[in-house]
Amino acid sequence: MRGLADCHIHSELCGHATGTPAEMIDAIAWAGLYGAVMTEHLPLKRELDPDGIYSMRGDIDLLYVAELRDMRFDWDGLNLVIGAEADWISTDVAWTKESVRSAREKGIEVVLGSVHFLDGWAFDDPDQREVWDTKEVDKVWEQYFSEWCKAAQSGLFDVMAHPDLVKKFGHFARDAAQYYDEASRVAASAGVLCEVSTAGWRKPVGQLYPDSLMIELLIQRGVGLTMGSDAHAPDEVAYRFDTCARTLYELGARQVAYPQRERRVTWLEL
Ligand SMILES: [Zn+2]
Ligand SMILES: [Zn+2]
Numbered sequence: 001m002r003g004l005a006d007c008h009i010h011s012e013l014c015g016h017a018t019g020t021p022a023e024m025i026d027a028i029a030w031a032g033l034y035g036a037v038m039t040e041h042l043p044l045k046r047e048l049d050p051d052g053i054y055s056m057r058g059d060i061d062l063l064y065v066a067e068l069r070d071m072r073f074d075w076d077g078l079n080l081v082i083g084a085e086a087d088w089i090s091t092d093v094a095w096t097k098e099s100v101r102s103a104r105e106k107g108i109e110v111v112l113g114s115v116h117f118l119d120g121w122a123f124d125d126p127d128q129r130e131v132w133d134t135k136e137v138d139k140v141w142e143q144y145f146s147e148w149c150k151a152a153q154s155g156l157f158d159v160m161a162h163p164d165l166v167k168k169f170g171h172f173a174r175d176a177a178q179y180y181d182e183a184s185r186v187a188a189s190a191g192v193l194c195e196v197s198t199a200g201w202r203k204p205v206g207q208l209y210p211d212s213l214m215i216e217l218l219i220q221r222g223v224g225l226t227m228g229s230d231a232h233a234p235d236e237v238a239y240r241f242d243t244c245a246r247t248l249y250e251l252g253a254r255q256v257a258y259p260q261r262e263r264r265v266t267w268l269e270l
Helices: 021-030 061-074 090-105 126-134 137-153 176-190 198-202 212-220 241-250
Strands: 005-009 035-041 080-087 110-114 193-197 225-228 255-259 265-269
Touching: 005 021, 005 080, 005 110, 005 193, 005 255, 021 035, 021 061, 035 061, 035 110, 035 255, 061 080, 080 090, 080 255, 090 110, 110 137, 137 176, 176 212, 193 198, 193 255, 198 225, 198 241, 212 225, 212 241, 225 241, 225 255
Parallel strands: 005 035, 005 225, 035 080, 080 110, 193 225
Antiparallel strands: 255 265
16 A cells, blocks of 8 residues: 555444454554544434444543554554544534534544534435435435535534535436535635545445545645545455545546644645
């Protein structure tokens, strides 16, 4: 593996992944990466995650930071950033802000912003997939990107994760291009980094997140791109990173971003 950084990795702490933090760190070391960002799901509001299957429990996020700090100390040469993935909850932006503020105060160095919920519907959860049958796809896309743009403009997040997650099960708006155009403009004006996620290659849609059109627009508009596997198991760390790096190079990127604490960025050559 060339000198890349996997900037989106989970562990069993989120309730829907396998691998302890130590096992994920092992996998990071073995993948031969330049560096990585651990990005566990921040605790969600109880009503959105009553069974604890989407996020860390409220009482373990401090332990998460402490454990990763210990590992960073113990592993010589391990280039690890302590991050988290936060939910943009459109119906309660004050809660979203407080969740991110509190995470940063507890030592989270980099925060990914994600839209996983639309009016309380976890639209990307396979167990809630049948809800799609009751929806108009164009309307879902409109709502998703409207929320995504608000999240990108909020200034809360270092990186916007898996930008077109809404296509996960293969649902596409008739005019997807207009959403990619708008979202890339908003990301550029907000100065937020955007993730290119190889997780889409493991999902029914079988594509990178985001679409290559949006990647091109982001590059043209000067938006910094990170690479993330969204690993939920040790063998998913750096998933298909060589292919992803080649794709980004072909689309015109020459560097990728490796976000650091205090909004600093290390640039890695492709
Ligand atoms: Zn996510
Ligand atoms: Zn994730």
